[in-house]
Amino acid sequence: MKRPSFILANVLFVALITIILIPGRMDTPTNVPFIVATVIIEALFLWHYLPKSKRKPSSCYIVIIVWVLLIVWELVSTDLGLTHPVLIPLPENVFAVFSNKTPELMRNIKSSLTLFAEGFLTAIVVGNLLGLIVGWLPRVRETVYPIARVLAPVPAIVFTPYLIFLLPSFRMAAAMVIFLGIFWSTMLNTILRIEAMDKRIVDTAKMLGVGTGTMIFKVLLPYLYPSIAKGLKLQLPSAMLIMVMSEMYGATSGLGYFIINYTNYANYTNVVAGIILVGIVVTVLDWLVTLFVKKTVRWSE
């Protein structure tokens, strides 16, 4: 016996395919990419929903909302022609961007991800490293922590004009903006984690007579690793936001550049496709981080 919401989700899927196939008032060159995208969503939904072990009714509700949005979009724009095709791009055309502009999109994704890796990963590594050292040494902490408290809330993006001016390339400036946006919060969080950690762990290590290096790298780091790793998930969206914004400012490639560039040409079809792509990239990254955390954290309290 299937749930009613599951039946409704599939009825909506069939309805969506039908209205895509019915020729509307607006002509579109091809509707194949839109149908492919729809089928991919349905396949992902079924893959998630059908195995009984991980079945969640919420996945039905989510997919119902997606179908309703797509149906409204398709009906209003393509089928009934109620909206201006430039301002509200036709879904067929938006999804066609993914197949027509694959090399260009891939190039931009690659550029964004490289930039992201440079800025985000260095910020995570340096931020945690300094956080551990600063957090452990009381005198250093008392000096650095107030300074960090003042600098951390300044939105990194405001530094962009100066960084572009100071650093040799736009790219380096963009990487630096991401770095600054993530670094301070990472370091502050790690300092606070050390302050909040169970004293008995530290006391036990002290009684064993461990030195500063052992304390930081063999006691504090492994103990705090799970919360640091889980923190990555929270930092990912803000890092992504800073990245796209910094690309909009000064870069000559990347997803943010792709979106801002076509906005300037009023090509909203490409803009909407770019926005959807950013969503997909963020989701995939988030999923990868979750997987990474799951694989590397083997213990709990």
Added chain:
Amino acid sequence: MPAVVFEHVDYSYIDINGAFQALEDINLRVDSGEFVCLLGRSGCGKSTMLSLIAGLAKPSAGRVLVDGAEVAGPGPDRSIVFQNYSLFPWQKALKNVVFALRQTHPGMTKETACEQALGLLERVGMSEGADRYPFQLSGGMRQRVAIARALAVNAPIMLLDEPFGALDPSIRKKLQDMLLELWDDDASKCCKTAIFVTHDVDEALILADRIVFMEPKHVVKDFILPARQPGQTGEDRLEQPGIKAIKREVLELFEKAPRGKGDEE
């Protein structure tokens, strides 16, 4: 030769409720080879005494001497067992002991450390759980591993801060017997001197050679207990002549003792 000496020790600290004096003019001498229980209600300052010996806290006034030298800070010449959650949760049981061994015996190879750690775990009855993380162990098993880790340090003084406080009575009994076995085993004695903090009268009577009874801030009375017979279980010990009289006296003190910080009803 006294193992531990308190000379006019005061200890006070400041927290959100303001300044608080935990110990006032404490004078105490623990001789080498004694098993001493610091007994008292929660919040009477007995754990603070242990922290001072451990060097994890510094006296506000007076001196704490260990082996004749003033305590400068924590170090591996004293080993410690806390009540709970002091095992390193990211290391398996064996690794916890290996880490302690290699920290306190520089130059020891991994293989030797592993071998010795397995031996220590066997002595505390934990050869089965060597490959498990602390979160996979029960409270009793965790304390067994914590004791094995303290043994690994091989320090002359062992400090135990209510190590069995969070355990079920039956498991508690087993661990008390185990601790006594380790203490009585002359060939591989766990330590020369043991200082054990507890608020459980029976536990103190079972384990100790000497009970130091504390009221908030002060040492009130010192009891020297009749010698334990080797191989005696906890229950036998409580039936031993002389022990019952002391028990009555200690319980009376308990009744009269004012409540300590954090122990208000």
